[in-house]
Amino acid sequence: MNFYSTNNPEHRVSLKEAVIKGLAPDQGLYMPEKIPTLPQDFFDKLPDLSFQEIGYEVITALFGEDLSVEQIKELVDHTLTFDAPLVKIEEGVYTLELFHGPTLAFKDFGARFCSKLMSILMEGEDRQVRVLVATSGDTGSAVANGFYKVPGVEVIILYPKGKVSELQEKQFTTLGENISTLEVDGVFDDCQKMVKEAFLDKELNEKMLLTSANSINIARWIPQCLYYFYAYSRLPKTDKKLAISVPSGNFGNLGAGILAERMGLPIDTFIASTNVNRVVPNYLAGNPFTTESSLQTISNSMDVGNPSNFYRLLALFGNDEALFRQKVKGFYFDDQDTINGMKNVKQNSNYIMDPHGAVGYLGLRNFRNISPDEYVGIFLETAHPGKFRNVVEEVLELKLELPERLAKFLEGEKKTIALKNDYQEFKKYLCN
Numbered sequence: 344m345n346f347y348s349t350n351n352p353e354h355r356v357s358l359k360e361a362v363i364k365g366l367a368p369d370q371g372l373y374m375p376e377k378i379p380t381l382p383q384d385f386f387d388k389l390p391d392l393s394f395q396e397i398g399y400e401v402i403t404a405l406f407g408e409d410l411s412v413e414q415i416k417e418l419v420d421h422t423l424t425f426d427a428p429l430v431k432i433e434e435g436v437y438t439l440e441l442f443h444g445p446t447l448a449f450k451d452f453g454a455r456f457c458s459k460l461m462s463i464l465m466e467g468e469d470r471q472v473r474v475l476v477a478t479s480g481d482t483g484s485a486v487a488n489g490f491y492k493v494p495g496v497e498v499i500i501l502y503p504k505g506k507v508s509e510l511q512e513k514q515f516t517t518l519g520e521n522i523s524t525l526e527v528d529g530v531f532d533d534c535q536k537m538v539k540e541a542f543l544d545k546e547l548n549e550k551m552l553l554t555s556a557n558s559i560n561i562a563r564w565i566p567q568c569l570y571y572f573y574a575y576s577r578l579p580k581t582d583k584k585l586a587i588s589v590p591s592g593n594f595g596n597l598g599a600g601i602l603a604e605r606m607g608l609p610i611d612t613f614i615a616s617t618n619v620n621r622v623v624p625n626y627l628a629g630n631p632f633t634t635e636s637s638l639q640t641i642s643n644s645m646d647v648g649n650p651s652n653f654y655r656l657l658a659l660f661g662n663d664e665a666l667f668r669q670k671v672k673g674f675y676f677d678d679q680d681t682i683n684g685m686k687n688v689k690q691n692s693n694y695i696m697d698p699h700g701a702v703g704y705l706g707l708r709n710f711r712n713i714s715p716d717e718y719v720g721i722f723l724e725t726a727h728p729g730k731f732r733n734v735v736e737e738v739l740e741l742k743l744e745l746p747e748r749l750a751k752f753l754e755g756e757k758k759t760i761a762l763k764n765d766y767q768e769f770k771k772y773l774c775n
């Protein structure tokens with residue numbers, strides 16, 4: 344299958360080119376030229392399939408023309424090595440825990456898939472690839488982990504100084520080897536802008552092979568649709584309509600959910616839940632889409648004012664804005680709302696949410712307040728609360744037990760390079 348650019352549907356490239364380039368030359372995002380619909384018998388048998396079996400079928404439908412059966416099996420088996428349990432929080436409300444992977448965040452699914460797919464596509468080539476990543480916290484750690492010590496790959500992570508949690512920072516600045524990190528004097532959107540500029544810099548691209556492991560890259564974005572199928576498969580049988588709330592920043596995760604729905608998964612409504620970086624909820628409320636400088640919040644990984652995936656969301660609805668606004672509802676919450684949500688759920692359900700999951704929970708609660716009996720809802724819990732332990736411990740007045748694989752990062756020594764918020768400085772770094 345070929346992939347087109349959201350900026351120009353005539354511009355089409357192969358799977359390999361879309362993955363290796365990451366971003367289209369016209370700055371558009373690559374999209375599958377056709378979205379396959381899965382057959383009804385796949386949906387009928389979903390509850391009986393394992394996560395991996397679901398993965399084989401979905402990935403075959405999307406990449407079956409380009410990859411062999413063995414390659415698809417290798418990819419899915421490498422990605423789905425941990426579970427994503429669906430946990431009941433209260434009547435009609437479930438959370439899908441996406442934090443059981445190596446770095447305890449949902450990005451682990453996409454990062455593992457991306458690194459394996461790149462190695463499959465680059466097999467037999469002796470070119471060195473440089474993977475550039477902009478992160479507000481979790482992408483950096485997941486990608487660093489997913490590509491750690493992978494031969495022929497160098498990863499360079501840009502992150503905003505002082506705006507990621509202590510544990511997130513430790514997870515990507517302490518590894519060394521093929522992972523380098525740049526601490527940028529700016530916000531996440533500045534990091535993202537510099538990375539995108541590098542992909543479009545002709546001079547730079549003549550000297551080196553650059554690619555992305557952010558959700559702009561289809562190899563990071565598409566596999567995120569797998570756990571929506573899995574969530575649906577594990578939901579107790581119900582006649583109610585399904586609403587899924589996605590705590591969002593760069594909107595790759597929500598986009599992957601919409602992709603699953605376009606492939607036939609019966610999700611009635613999506614809820615785009617954000618912190619005060621509310622450009623998408625503003626748009627969904629009927630305003631024109633505008634970007635803003637990002638604001639710092641306690642759900643820091645969602646502090647994005649210029650979400651990369653906005654035009655991909657629109658493309659998934661055939662650029663039909665009315666349909667987009669009908670299918671996706673937006674809500675935003677400030678830090679005090681988030682704190683109250685975390686406290687209420689701990690008190691009423693004895694469940695500890697991280698601040699991002701809490702924003703997802705609140706979006707679902709607001710939506711269900713409108714018509715509670717019609718819907719069953721799932722909100723995505725996108726990171727382990729321990730990654731944001733300072734916030735969680737203070738809000739809930741408790742001491743969190745850190746999983747061992749998280750605690751061990753605290754022992755490592757942070758190694759990073761300070762970088763001005765200036766593209767020329769970044770380019771100089773890359774050329775040295």
Ligand SMILES: Cc1ncc(COP(=O)(O)O)c(C=O)c1O
Nearest residue numbers: 481591592593594595596644725
């Ligand atoms: C914990 C957490 N929740 C939510 C998000 C938002 O996801 P997306 O950027 O796909 O909207 C992120 C960052 O991507 C994250 O790290």
Ligand SMILES: N[C@@H](CCOP(=O)(O)O)C(=O)O
Nearest residue numbers: 478479480481482557558644
């Ligand atoms: N919230 C993200 C920002 C980058 O998102 P991505 O999905 O486009 O990689 C982060 O955790 O870094």
